[in-house]
Amino acid sequence: MRIKAVLGVWLSGITLAWMAVAPPDLGLSALVDAQGAAVGWWQLRQHAMYLSGLWSISLMALAMVLALRLALLDRMMGGMDQVYRLHKWTGIAAALTAIIHWGARESSGWIKEIWGRVGKPAHEAVLPWLTDGRGFAKDLGEWAFYLLLAMVALTLLSRLLPYKHWRLLHRAMPLLFLALVIHAVALMPLSFWALPLGLLMGTLLALGSLAALWSLAGWIGRSRNHAARIHSVQVLGDAGTDAPIEVICAMPPSWRGHRAGQFAFVRFDAAEGAHPFTIASAPHALGNSPQGEPLLRLVIKPLGDYTRTLHRRLRAGQRVDIEGPYGRFNGKGARRRQQVWVAAGVGVAPFLALLEARQPGVAAKVSALAAVQMHYCTRDARHDPLLARLRTLCAQALPSVRLTVHSDAQGQRLTPQDLQGLPGPLDIWYCGPQGLGDALHEHARGPSPWRLHRESFVMR
Ligand SMILES: Cc1cc2nc3c(=O)[nH]c(=O)nc-3n(C[C@H](O)[C@H](O)[C@H](O)COP(=O)(O)OP(=O)(O)OC[C@H]3O[C@@H](n4cnc5c(N)ncnc54)[C@H](O)[C@@H]3O)c2cc1C
Numbered sequence: 001m002r003i004k005a006v007l008g009v010w011l012s013g014i015t016l017a018w019m020a021v022a023p024p025d026l027g028l029s030a031l032v033d034a035q036g037a038a039v040g041w042w043q044l045r046q047h048a049m050y051l052s053g054l055w056s057i058s059l060m061a062l063a064m065v066l067a068l069r070l071a072l073l074d075r076m077m078g079g080m081d082q083v084y085r086l087h088k089w090t091g092i093a094a095a096l097t098a099i100i101h102w103g104a105r106e107s108s109g110w111i112k113e114i115w116g117r118v119g120k121p122a123h124e125a126v127l128p129w130l131t132d133g134r135g136f137a138k139d140l141g142e143w144a145f146y147l148l149l150a151m152v153a154l155t156l157l158s159r160l161l162p163y164k165h166w167r168l169l170h171r172a173m174p175l176l177f178l179a180l181v182i183h184a185v186a187l188m189p190l191s192f193w194a195l196p197l198g199l200l201m202g203t204l205l206a207l208g209s210l211a212a213l214w215s216l217a218g219w220i221g222r223s224r225n226h227a228a229r230i231h232s233v234q235v236l237g238d239a240g241t242d243a244p245i246e247v248i249c250a251m252p253p254s255w256r257g258h259r260a261g262q263f264a265f266v267r268f269d270a271a272e273g274a275h276p277f278t279i280a281s282a283p284h285a286l287g288n289s290p291q292g293e294p295l296l297r298l299v300i301k302p303l304g305d306y307t308r309t310l311h312r313r314l315r316a317g318q319r320v321d322i323e324g325p326y327g328r329f330n331g332k333g334a335r336r337r338q339q340v341w342v343a344a345g346v347g348v349a350p351f352l353a354l355l356e357a358r359q360p361g362v363a364a365k366v367s368a369l370a371a372v373q374m375h376y377c378t379r380d381a382r383h384d385p386l387l388a389r390l391r392t393l394c395a396q397a398l399p400s401v402r403l404t405v406h407s408d409a410q411g412q413r414l415t416p417q418d419l420q421g422l423p424g425p426l427d428i429w430y431c432g433p434q435g436l437g438d439a440l441h442e443h444a445r446g447p448s449p450w451r452l453h454r455e456s457f458v459m460r
Pocket residue numbers: 163164263273274275276277278279280299300301302303304305306307308346349455457459460
């Protein structure tokens with residue numbers, strides 16, 4: 001809803017600013033005049049081309065700024081996951097409006113074929129020092145448009161390209177944006193640089209270009225990056241290469257702490273780049289290293305190409321860059337609602353931190369917390385390396401956390417219907433695979449008085 005509202009306000013703002021500089025009647029009184037000239041059609045084509053071009057480049061500028069992971073945007077959107085979702089939908093909207101722009105441009109062929117070229121407006125004057133660049137700017141825009149479409153298609157059709165190759169390709173988006181800025185500046189009519197559109201577009205293109213250069217320089221998240229050290233690494237359980245690993249990180253003095261339930265972007269290896277992992281320990285719960293560095297825990301499951309290699313790569317003493325913390329997954333809902341935590345697989349990580357924050361001696365303001373019903377879904381409870389710790393943490397939690405374990409191997413799969421019997425309106429905190437999250441979401445949208453909290457990251 002918030003995403004639709006932002007995009008709606010954005011497009012309306014650009015449209016209003018364009019209307020302020022466009023001719024009052026838009027020249028559309030008759031699409032074809034008495035002499036058979038398609039004056040109105042040519043005007044319509046021209047307006048559609050300009051307006052959709054403004055929409056598209058401004059949306060791309062917004063997407064560039066959203067990619068910066070700014071704390072201000074995190075606050076405004078109610079979480080970094082929402083910023084990511086807006087970034088994705090802004091990119092899709094930019095591609096769709098670019099298709100309209102391209103379609104309007106190509107429509108000259110059939111207007112000419114049906115009515116002839118009479119009535120076609122002459123080229124609009126552009127910024128004087130760019131007049132000779134028209135041909136180059138057109139070609140540049142056309143190629144950048146094809147590449148933009150290819151990029152959006154590869155994003156949506158995730159089967160076509162593995163995530164890690166897609167991510168490398170995606171890092172070239174700022175270059176594409178800068179090419180489209182050249183296209184827009186060189187071809188935007190001189191009249192559009194008048195107030196208010198000129199100021200609006202000038203600001204957006206400048207901000208978007210700065211964001212693109214920032215991103216190309218690899219400076220995103222720089223102010224929140226901390227050069228930490230691996231304190232220890234341990235493989236959990238006996239499932240061999242499928243076993244999760246626990247990495248304890250020693251944080252430098254620049255680290256200002258985190259809240260239970262937050263995550264960070266973690267870079268073990270400069271060539272690989274950062275991956276998001278939950279901080280699976282409560283603040284201060286692990287104490288400090290002998291050198292006085294605060295410690296925090298990551299629990300990493302080998303879910304993909306890179307994470308499968310980590311148990312071989314990581315050693316105590318290695319440098320690790322930790323950017324964050326981010327996120328608002330705090331497990332606290334409205335007091336009058338029953339709090340339900342649902343964890344599946346490694347989605348248990350934020351709950352480990354929330355549970356540690358409830359342990360005697362660590363818990364700061366117990367009175368501000370409510371009792372919780374927790375559901376943990378695991379493949380096989382008999383071999384789950386995290387279950388014993390989870391049971392102990394739940395047994396000692398203050399206020400109480402009642403744990404129910406659903407073991408797939410024993411045919412105890414959790415369904416939304418299993419939660420229906422719980423009394424009162426529910427606040428459900430979910431972390432785990434997309435499928436179960438979507439099933440809970442569907443149920444929460446129905447007649448049940450549920451409120452579902454989950455960080456819906458759309459990394460692609
Ligand atoms: C907020 C958040 C918190 C997470 N916390 C944990 C945790 O505590 N423990 C844990 O084991 N896993 C966690 N994950 C998942 C973890 O980030 C991915 O499993 C990991 O990045 C996979 O990398 P890969 O290269 O091995 O997998 P790949 O095979 O390359 O990719 C598998 C999937 O992982 C995701 N992914 C891969 N690389 C990245 C990346 N650099 N950034 C974002 N997503 C990526 C993509 O959705 C991709 O489709 C978390 C994810 C998010 C979004």
